Amino acid sequence: MKKILALLLITIILSSCEKDDICADESTPRLILEFYDVSNPSTLKSVLNLKVKGDGAPDFIVFNAALPATDPNRYLFNGNKLALPLKIDGTTTKYSLVLNSTNVTASNEDFLQFNYTSQNVFVSRACGYKTIFQLDSPVAIIVTDEETPESFWIQNDNINVQNYSIITENEAHVKILF
Amino acid sequence: MKHMLRFSFSICFVLLSFLGNAQEQTEIKNDSTVAPVKKERYGLRIGVDLFRLTRSFYEKNYRGLELTGDYRVTRKHYLAAEIGNEDKTVDDDQINFTTKGTYLKVGFDFNSYQNWLDMENIISVGLRYGVSSFSQTRNSYQIYNPNQYFGISPVIIDGTQFDGLSAQWIEVVAGMKAEVFQNIFIGFSFRLNRLISQKRPDNFDNLYIPGFNRTYNGDFGVGFNYTVSYFIPLYKSTVKINDKEKQKK
Numbered sequence: 001m002k003k004i005l006a007l008l009l010i011t012i013i014l015s016s017c018e019k020d021d022i023c024a025d026e027s028t029p030r031l032i033l034e035f036y037d038v039s040n041p042s043t044l045k046s047v048l049n050l051k052v053k054g055d056g057a058p059d060f061i062v063f064n065a066a067l068p069a070t071d072p073n074r075y076l077f078n079g080n081k082l083a084l085p086l087k088i089d090g091t092t093t094k095y096s097l098v099l100n101s102t103n104v105t106a107s108n109e110d111f112l113q114f115n116y117t118s119q120n121v122f123v124s125r126a127c128g129y130k131t132i133f134q135l136d137s138p139v140a141i142i143v144t145d146e147e148t149p150e151s152f153w154i155q156n157d158n159i160n161v162q163n164y165s166i167i168t169e170n171e172a173h174v175k176i177l178f
Numbered sequence: 179m180k181h182m183l184r185f186s187f188s189i190c191f192v193l194l195s196f197l198g199n200a201q202e203q204t205e206i207k208n209d210s211t212v213a214p215v216k217k218e219r220y221g222l223r224i225g226v227d228l229f230r231l232t233r234s235f236y237e238k239n240y241r242g243l244e245l246t247g248d249y250r251v252t253r254k255h256y257l258a259a260e261i262g263n264e265d266k267t268v269d270d271d272q273i274n275f276t277t278k279g280t281y282l283k284v285g286f287d288f289n290s291y292q293n294w295l296d297m298e299n300i301i302s303v304g305l306r307y308g309v310s311s312f313s314q315t316r317n318s319y320q321i322y323n324p325n326q327y328f329g330i331s332p333v334i335i336d337g338t339q340f341d342g343l344s345a346q347w348i349e350v351v352a353g354m355k356a357e358v359f360q361n362i363f364i365g366f367s368f369r370l371n372r373l374i375s376q377k378r379p380d381n382f383d384n385l386y387i388p389g390f391n392r393t394y395n396g397d398f399g400v401g402f403n404y405t406v407s408y409f410i411p412l413y414k415s416t417v418k419i420n421d422k423e424k425q426k427k
Contacts, residue, residue, distance in 0.1 A: 023272070027322040027323060028321060028323040028325070054327060057328055061327060085323075085325040085326075085327045085328065088321050088323060088331055089332070093328075120321060120381075121381060122381050122382050122383060123322065124383075125270060125273070125383070126270075126271075127272060127322040128270075128272025128322050129272070129273075129320070129321050129322065130321060130322055130323075
């Protein structure tokens with residue numbers, strides 16, 4: 001009788017902790033860009049007031065979500081590690097990166113196009129699937145200038161792909177010297 | 179005085195006759211406990227799981243049937259088996275899939291209940307070894323993407339079928355059966371399952387296994403059934419007196 005009661009208890013306990021329905025596992029990774037100083041390639045260098053917009057996206061990427069929606073400073077990025085989402089249903093994602101965007105004369109817009117293939121990988125019941133990416137080799141990234149040409153702030157030679165496989169966000173995938 | 183003697187004599191006589199009676203009665207009693215031999219019925223019990231059967235009616239995404247059977251081997255041990263078929267569609271937030279398959283569970287039950295008189299009720303614990311052969315169809319899924327900068331990720335309609343999947347597991351069963359009419363038993367059981375091995379589909383997982391039910395992280399599962407069964411008596415066996423005496427002590 002005691003055995004049966006113990007078994008029933010275990011059953012009830014197990015059935016009550018059923019909720020593994022919240023996705024806590026790793027999901028679709030973003031592409032991580034790291035910016036370094038071109039004159040001293042081993043030191044990180046922060047970009048100043050960078051505005052980023054993806055081709056086909058409705059708006060600039062929000063970096064300061066805490067600010068109100070009307071504040072233009074929401075879209076400004078100051079830092080050396082930039083995470084860019086890639087389109088999960090395509091093979092290219094193009095981004096416009098505007099350096100010094102708040103300064104009309106000094107602002108400089110360059111385009112980065114990422115070429116890749118994607119794969120959907122099963123994660124868990126709660127998360128379903130995630131997409132992982134493999135950057136095309138050797139031409140993973142194409143840099144282009146805006147229509148009225150100005151100098152590039154990102155030089156093609158100064159882009160170093162560190163990791164062609166984008167599986168996690170733990171390490172930088174691309175290093176950019178400027 | 180004469181009367182007195184007669185009275186005492188008759189009293190003694192009556193008392194003696196009582197004594198005789200009493201002796202006779204005790205003798206009869208002793209005989210009656212030994213003489214009628216207690217016999218217990220052995221046979222095959224066949225049943226159906228009402229829980230799965232009714233679920234098929236009220237749950238649109240589920241169809242299942244389970245037949246159960248047990249055979250009494252000794253006074254307390256039963257060989258037990260379940261065979262079933264399930265077809266279940268699970269609609270989770272991120273994924274929708276259908277599992278179809280057949281399963282077989284074989285094992286034994288140990289009746290730990292001491293019945294009164296000729297009752298045949300059972301409160302049992304047991305073990306089962308389960309195998310299942312099934313297929314999974316991934317109907318649709320969604321990419322989990324917390325960075326929905328390019329919009330919400332669409333639901334991908336898929337329909338890929340993964341055939342030839344299998345799983346093996348051990349079940350610990352606790353249950354009871356009660357005879358409600360002549361030879362008709364109603365019972366239920368709770369089951370705790372532990373996966374031993376499984377063949378997983380490529381880039382997917384066995385989120386539901388027929389017979390095992392929903393899988394949890396860590397290979398554990400739970401089950402339940404509610405059965406109506408019919409007992410087919412095959413032969414009777416005498417309960418040994420030794421057994422009874424042992425139990426009395």
